[in-house]
Amino acid sequence: xxxxxxxxxxxxxxxxxxxxxxxxxxxxxxxxxxxxxxxxxxxxxxxxxxxxxxxxxxxxxxxxxxxxxxxxxxxxxxxxxxxxxxxxxxxxxxxxxxxxxxxxxxxxxxxxxxxxxxxxxxxxxxxxxxxxxxxxxxxxxxxxxxxxxxxxxxxxxxxxxxxxxxxxxxxxxxxxxxxxxxxxxxxxxxxxxxxxxxxxxxxxxxxxxxxxxxxxxxxxxxxxxxxxxxxxxxxxxxxxxxxxxxxxxxxxxxxxxxxxxxxxxxxxxxxxxxxxxxxxxxxxxxxxxxxxxxxxxxxxxxxxxxxxxxxxxxxxxxxxx
Amino acid sequence: xxxxxxxxxxxxxxxxxxxxxxxxxxxxxxxxxxxxxxxxxxxxxxxxxxxxxxxxxxxxxxxxxxxxxxxxxxxxxxxxxxxxxxxxxxxxxxxxxxxxxxxxxxxxxxxxxxxxxxxxxxxxxxxxxxxxxxxxxxxxxxxxxxxxxxxxxxxxxxxxxxxxxxxxxxxxxxxxxxxxxxxxxxxxxxxxxxxxxxxxxxxxxxxxxxxxxxxxxxxxxxxxxxxxxxxxxxxxxxxxxxxxxxxxxxxxxxxxxxxxxxxxxxxxxxxxxxxxxxxxxxxxxxxxxxxxxxxxxxxxxxxxxxxxxxxxxxxxxxxxxxxxxxxxxxxxxxxxxxxxxxxxxxxxxxxxxxxxxxxxxxxxxxxxxxxxxxxxxxxxxxxxxxxxxxxxxxxxxxxxxxxxxxxxxxxxxxxxxxxxxxxxxxxxxxxxxxxxxxxxxxxxxxxxxxxxxxxxxxxxxxxxxxxxxxxxxxxxxxxxxxxxxxxxxxxxxxxxxxxxxxxxxxxxxxxxxxxxxxxxxxxxxxxxxxxxxxxxxxxxxxxxxxxxxxxxxxxxxxxxxxxxxxxxxxxxxxxxxxxxxxxxxxxxxxxxxxxxxxxxxxxxxxxxxxxxxxxxxxxxxxxxxxxxxxxxxxxxxxxxxxxxxxxxxxx
Numbered sequence: 001x002x003x004x005x006x007x008x009x010x011x012x013x014x015x016x017x018x019x020x021x022x023x024x025x026x027x028x029x030x031x032x033x034x035x036x037x038x039x040x041x042x043x044x045x046x047x048x049x050x051x052x053x054x055x056x057x058x059x060x061x062x063x064x065x066x067x068x069x070x071x072x073x074x075x076x077x078x079x080x081x082x083x084x085x086x087x088x089x090x091x092x093x094x095x096x097x098x099x100x101x102x103x104x105x106x107x108x109x110x111x112x113x114x115x116x117x118x119x120x121x122x123x124x125x126x127x128x129x130x131x132x133x134x135x136x137x138x139x140x141x142x143x144x145x146x147x148x149x150x151x152x153x154x155x156x157x158x159x160x161x162x163x164x165x166x167x168x169x170x171x172x173x174x175x176x177x178x179x180x181x182x183x184x185x186x187x188x189x190x191x192x193x194x195x196x197x198x199x200x201x202x203x204x205x206x207x208x209x210x211x212x213x214x215x216x217x218x219x220x221x222x223x224x225x226x227x228x229x230x231x232x233x234x235x236x237x238x239x240x241x242x243x244x245x246x247x248x249x250x251x252x253x254x255x256x257x258x259x260x261x262x263x264x265x266x267x268x269x270x271x272x273x274x275x276x277x278x279x280x281x282x283x284x285x286x287x288x289x290x291x292x293x294x295x296x297x298x299x300x301x302x303x304x305x306x307x308x309x310x311x312x313x314x315x316x317x318x319x320x321x
Numbered sequence: 322x323x324x325x326x327x328x329x330x331x332x333x334x335x336x337x338x339x340x341x342x343x344x345x346x347x348x349x350x351x352x353x354x355x356x357x358x359x360x361x362x363x364x365x366x367x368x369x370x371x372x373x374x375x376x377x378x379x380x381x382x383x384x385x386x387x388x389x390x391x392x393x394x395x396x397x398x399x400x401x402x403x404x405x406x407x408x409x410x411x412x413x414x415x416x417x418x419x420x421x422x423x424x425x426x427x428x429x430x431x432x433x434x435x436x437x438x439x440x441x442x443x444x445x446x447x448x449x450x451x452x453x454x455x456x457x458x459x460x461x462x463x464x465x466x467x468x469x470x471x472x473x474x475x476x477x478x479x480x481x482x483x484x485x486x487x488x489x490x491x492x493x494x495x496x497x498x499x500x501x502x503x504x505x506x507x508x509x510x511x512x513x514x515x516x517x518x519x520x521x522x523x524x525x526x527x528x529x530x531x532x533x534x535x536x537x538x539x540x541x542x543x544x545x546x547x548x549x550x551x552x553x554x555x556x557x558x559x560x561x562x563x564x565x566x567x568x569x570x571x572x573x574x575x576x577x578x579x580x581x582x583x584x585x586x587x588x589x590x591x592x593x594x595x596x597x598x599x600x601x602x603x604x605x606x607x608x609x610x611x612x613x614x615x616x617x618x619x620x621x622x623x624x625x626x627x628x629x630x631x632x633x634x635x636x637x638x639x640x641x642x643x644x645x646x647x648x649x650x651x652x653x654x655x656x657x658x659x660x661x662x663x664x665x666x667x668x669x670x671x672x673x674x675x676x677x678x679x680x681x682x683x684x685x686x687x688x689x690x691x692x693x694x695x696x697x698x699x700x701x702x703x704x705x706x707x708x709x710x711x712x713x714x715x716x717x718x719x720x721x722x723x724x725x726x727x728x729x730x731x732x733x734x735x736x737x738x739x740x741x742x743x744x745x746x747x748x749x750x751x752x753x754x755x756x757x758x759x760x761x762x763x764x765x766x767x768x769x770x771x772x773x774x775x776x777x778x779x780x781x782x783x784x785x786x787x788x789x790x791x792x793x794x795x796x797x798x799x800x801x802x803x804x805x806x807x808x809x810x811x812x813x814x815x816x817x818x819x820x821x822x823x824x825x826x827x828x829x830x831x832x833x834x835x836x837x838x839x840x841x842x843x844x845x846x847x848x849x850x851x852x853x854x855x856x857x858x859x860x861x862x863x864x865x866x867x868x869x870x871x872x873x874x875x876x877x878x879x880x881x882x883x884x885x886x887x888x889x890x891x892x893x894x895x896x897x898x899x900x901x902x903x904x905x906x907x908x909x910x911x912x913x914x915x916x917x918x919x920x921x922x923x924x925x926x927x928x929x930x931x932x933x934x935x936x937x938x939x940x941x942x943x944x945x946x947x948x949x950x951x952x953x954x955x956x957x958x959x960x961x962x963x964x965x966x967x968x969x970x971x972x
Contacts (some may be wrong), residue, residue, distance in 0.1 A: 044829075167628050279361055
């Protein structure tokens with residue numbers, strides 16, 4: 001097991017390093033330090049001030065190759081900082097990035113965590129329900145609705161949801177955020193509903209397939225022959241045996257709880273990590289962007305390893321070699 | 322069943338109140354104004370912030386020495402913290418001095434920073450040394466102020482960098498007493514006074530800069546402004562919500578009896594202000610401010626923001642492209658919107674958008690002599706900026722006849738530039754005269770090939786450039802669009818490798834100098850990296866500019882401007898396109914809002930009628946409950962028979 005862990009961690013490290021390398025080249029292929037300075041200071045900033053900014057922020061160093069002092073390059077600094085978790089300050093506004101992460105994590109989690117739990121519960125119950133009624137009109141209606149739900153863009157859900165629930169029915173505020181728990185749910189009602197609905201179609205299709213496959217297996221027939229009730233078969237036997245594909249889908253989704261949702265946060269004015277990433281993209285803020293990408297990659301790799309370990313917990317036959 | 326469902330819906334809607342109101346607290350007892358800001362704020366450091374949305378906060382929190390008259394156009398400077406607008410005093414060697422006298426007894430807003438250095442203190446008086454401190458901060462390279470080059474005209478400003486180490490000041494900034502400050506300019510620059518109406522030069526207490534260093538849990542100064550303005554920060558989360566509240570320490574609030582010009586509602590304005598309701602006798606002469614609070618929300622997306630405005634949760638809004646035709650019809654408010662009691666206010670920004678020619682270009686520029694000039698004149702006649710603004714801006718642009726936009730001294734509404742009235746026949750004649758009959762270059766026998774250099778690689782940018790290329794195609798010219806990103810474009814401009822380009826300029830201050838310098842020879846982009854990207858150099862124009870720039874707004878200045886205008890008209894280094902116009906919508910409960918193209922602190926003049934707002938909001942936002950019943954009913958109707966049937970079959 002230990003050897004397996006080490007091997008997986010090594011693969012993971014290679015992946016993360018690759019992501020960092022790719023990010024560096026993609027970013028500087030697309031933009032230059034002058035551009036970053038102009039975004040940070042404004043379009044009318046005179047060239048002298050732009051130069052001062054570049055020097056103050058260390059972007060005057062050669063990017064990749066510095067024969068005089070090979071360690072004094074942008075790329076060396078990039079890896080040095082990321083690998084030592086020294087996130088530094090934002091290029092856009094000089095705030096410590098760690099503070100920004102701390103500020104943004106709570107709003108992001110208040111959106112994603114309830115959405116994740118409720119989404120999982122609803123998707124699994126609905127799919128158990130349609131799997132149980134397979135080949136009836138309920139199942140077929142479910143297929144139509146799910147495919148319909150999957151085909152619609154999230155942007156339409158957002159604008160449509162705001163228009164319907166906020167503007168026409170006037171049930172909830174169209175956008176906004178307030179950390180006070182008394183009113184929080186009012187602001188998050190539409191994003192939660194939209195997140196739930198937009199994800200439901202795909203999830204239900206996936207879980208239904210898994211459940212239908214499991215219900216066709218011998219052990220289900222045996223259980224039924226022994227007089228086990230339908231409800232018990234579905235929740236006790238089928239659900240448990242379907243845990244491996246469920247886990248694969250669920251654990252991999254966990255890192256995204258922290259990175260937040262780019263579109264939902266932008267449209268609903270939620271000051272979370274997703275909107276920090278969007279700001280960093282718009283503002284050519286390399287320092288913030290790389291931290292968000294780095295953390296995302298790191299969590300993703302860790303989640304993959306965690307998934308493997310979770311397999312052994314739900315299925316004793318699985319061994320990590 | 323109905324009652325249970327009703328209770329469920331009520332519980333769902335009742336999560337902390339009812340309906341779609343995004344503001345949890347009551348706001349009908351207080352005067353609160355609600356505004357949306359389009360993105361997170363980066364810095365509230367007055368020496369650094371150069372963005373309109375940030376000035377929205379800094380201009381209200383920091384008090385400047387001078388201000389603008391709220392209503393008068395052309396814009397007029399009035400004293401704010403200063404007792405009067407200073408006059409220039411000539412010194413030997415062409416130097417000029419201005420002496421500011423500060424209002425004694427003006428205090429900063431309360432802040433713990435003062436107590437850190439003087440136990441028990443919560444505020445202190447604004448003194449002249451604070452203004453000197455602000456100017457030093459602009460000079461300090463570590464602060465990276467974007468306006469440092471402007472203040473380089475102050476004597477000893479550029480040397481401050483080195484003096485900094487030896488703790489010397491700027492030699493051209495002299496503190497003569499607690500309330501007296503003199504600045505010395507190495508050369509005349511009367512426009513410097515406008516910079517004293519902007520937050521850059523607002524007095525800043527050194528205590529706040531020293532205390533808010535981001536250490537040991539303290540804020541950074543850029544997130545914690547401490548000023549002497551009419552409002553102070555009540556709540557600051559730069560990514561979500563900002564709240565300004567009245568500053569009881571503001572000199573206008575503490576001393577209404579002073580009747581300071583920037584602390585009472587003005588009694589006069591420009592013609593038409595009375596009719597527009599800007600001179601309501603209920604407000605004239607009353608001490609400012611009228612609002613108790615200004616609440617800002619960060620809204621990144623236009624559509625939700627506009628929908629919230631329509632619900633009455635924002636007091637004012639711009640018009641989003643998607644809804645333009647539903648809101649505005651034929652330049653006025655559509656009947657549906659007018660029925661809601663809204664007002665549409667149009668204002669022309671002090672800006673100019675133009676097509677420029679690189680005057681160093683051998684085909685288009687001065688090296689081509691008379692031929693080049695005729696070619697530029699012909700191309701100018703082919704461009705229809707009315708059509709352009711109709712297609713791309715929903716008509717929100719005033720066709721430009723010269724560099725100067727309305728509201729700026731020297732703008733004359735009746736002036737018509739003969740080369741800016743589209744006339745293809747005349748353009749073809751001029752082209753023939755230039756030696757390019759039907760746009761054909763006799764040297765090659767093919768249409769004359771020119772390059773439109775575009776610093777915008779987006780499809781929208783290309784489309785706009787295509788509009789002009791097509792206009793010139795009608796003359797037979799072959800204009801190729803060469804689109805690159807902005808950096809490469811700037812590099813081309815620096816090297817002088819550009820031919821035709823599009824550019825815009827928004828004034829920093831309302832003076833013709835801030836526009837005419839865009840064509841002043843020494844400001845040439847390729848030679849001195851100045852903003853004269855057309856590299857226009859006309860000796861007569863340059864001489865006139867030097868005389869014009871330091872003059873007060875008198876008849877002679879107008880005469881000079883007219884002559885410069887005539888030179889530009891004839892020489893055509895530019896094809897003036899339009900002055901951008903902004904349309905703003907205001908709800909019926911807003912009072913005293915007059916849009917200004919410049920970002921000036923308007924919060925202290927505005928007022929709201931909270932009772933009217935409450936009534937209209939309630940009328941517009943009654944929740945519609947029946948669909949909740951309908952959805953619940955539908956679920957029951959769909960699912961229950963299925964279950965029943967299935968169970969029956971299984972039996």
